[in-house]
Amino acid sequence: MASRYWVISLTVQGSASSLWNRLQEQISKHSFDTPLYRFNIPNIRVGTLDSLLSLSDDLLKSNSFVEGVSHKIRRQIEELERVSGVESSSLTVDGVPVDSYLTRFVWDEAKYPTMSPLREIVDGIHSQVAKIEDDLKVRIAEYNNVRSQLNAINRKQAGSLAVRDLSNLVKPEDIITSEHLVTLLAVVPKYSQKDWLSSYETLTSYVVPRSTKMLYEDNEYALYTVTLFNRVADNFRTSAREKGFQIRDFEYSSEAQETRKQELEKLMHDQESLRSSLLQWCYTSYGEVFSSWMHFCAVRVFAESVLRYGLPPSFLSCVLAPSVKREKKVRSILEGLCDNANRQVVELLSVTFWKTDDEAGGGIVGLTGEADAHPYVSFTINLV
Incomplete structure (x- = not known):
């Protein structure tokens, strides 16, 4: 499974199927080991250009938030599996592996009606993920509280005789x-x-x-x-x-001894129960957040494509997973499929919107948040 994907869109001059065939042919010929998939985006309600421009200002920040929560839950799963001695399991979304969900993405019309304004969809995704993050914090705090109590008891039992609990040493x-x-x-x-x-x-x-x-x-x-x-x-x-x-x-008190023993057993049981419950919750919530993230990416591709290519929406969106050594070649292939008008737009954007090296502190930052400008929409998804 690849852990790093590009989501791109290319403007369509003739037909999307023709452009897709050309892209497949070029990738197969010059970078055959690069997985390539269609990223199907439905016809979303565009709204006004002003609303789209306003939305684009928040897309990058919101994407970072949703992506961050996804990674936070994934790291929590890895930690819980390590502590529990559970063999790491493949994370799934709606019953399929996360990479398959991404590469075979299907928009959930029931959850995110395409007739809803884009702002409403984005705000809904942000609110849902924020609620999951809040719930995660509460559950982790509850689990860590019990774990801290157990650790304090263990420290008392494992410390030197000057400080440790003596009750289990005295008959x-x-x-x-x-x-x-x-x-x-x-x-x-x-x-x-x-x-x-x-x-x-x-x-x-x-x-x-x-x-x-x-x-x-x-x-x-x-x-x-x-x-x-x-x-x-x-x-x-x-x-x-x-x-x-x-x-x-x-x-010495036999009653106190028994009480301490029962408290310890209860804490150990509570810790195991909370750990198991938290792990199961994380499995489920990761799927929900990842699904929300992919829908957000679809909105992002759509909005940035309309802003770059204009109306009516006519673009081909894809997902690729090139190896590091193939990245330059794949970029060259993608640029070769862009028309001259698109390249001129990028040159203009580079002057108008993209900061110079000095202004950006050594890096070029574009509307899409990528490290450099391309004559097509492009951003990266890191699964881990």
Whole structure:
């Protein structure tokens, strides 16, 4: 599948079928590996020249917006598939691959009546895509919120003993809590373990001898228990801190443990559910946005062709996918099919509408937004 296509239109002097045959013949003879397709545009309501000129000012900006939303949804699909471990599937529009939808484009009369003013069609496409983009933002925010909560929990469980959640490291039998006794949890630097074992009983009075036990260790710290009288707990915390030992506040509760476990399971379920739902929504919405984009491209070809070639509308629109090495040859073929009058129009446009290199900051920008002027309508569609 090609990822880059040209949409072009050529003015028709005789018959469209004759021009199409000539184009096919030239492409087949000089650039046989360039796919070529008709881009069928219906008879759209032209309106006044003033309305068409006014519309042309917004076409490029609106096209960038619709194209941008299409790519944004596609990137979101790729990210969700990567995270989910889902094998990338071929994106479709109305059940057909996106490249086939483009190269076999058929105008949806039910959705976009051709008797509607062009401005109404363009505004309708823009509004529909804007609504989808807003919906995408809401859904992504909801998914990312759950994912952030899970990441925060995972960080607590994966961090060092100085900061991580200790609830999954401590068992009920490790803790003694009575009217007079309490068990504290000490986070000891690994290089200070010998110092801890030799000094913890003397950090304050009323420490239960030989009560310390190591529960866990990571790359930096070891987690120890120590049992002492409740009334000297504050003194022990102060003395331990002075020695470089951190006493972590911890209160074992089987109910709290179960609650945290249930919350974690719910978040994991919610994340998977939201991810699956978002992915399915993106598949559907990508098709809708891509379809809207292709209809917009059809309007753009029509409007720019009328402005360039005049009334009544008489032009041949096509889609091509030349390779990079064939681009110059295909451009030459297309220009060879334009009459001299068209070339003179382009020369005039180059002086009147197209900026010079200096004025454009090093690039020539035309009415169609292309990098250079051609004696025919041309713009590029990037599928990815």
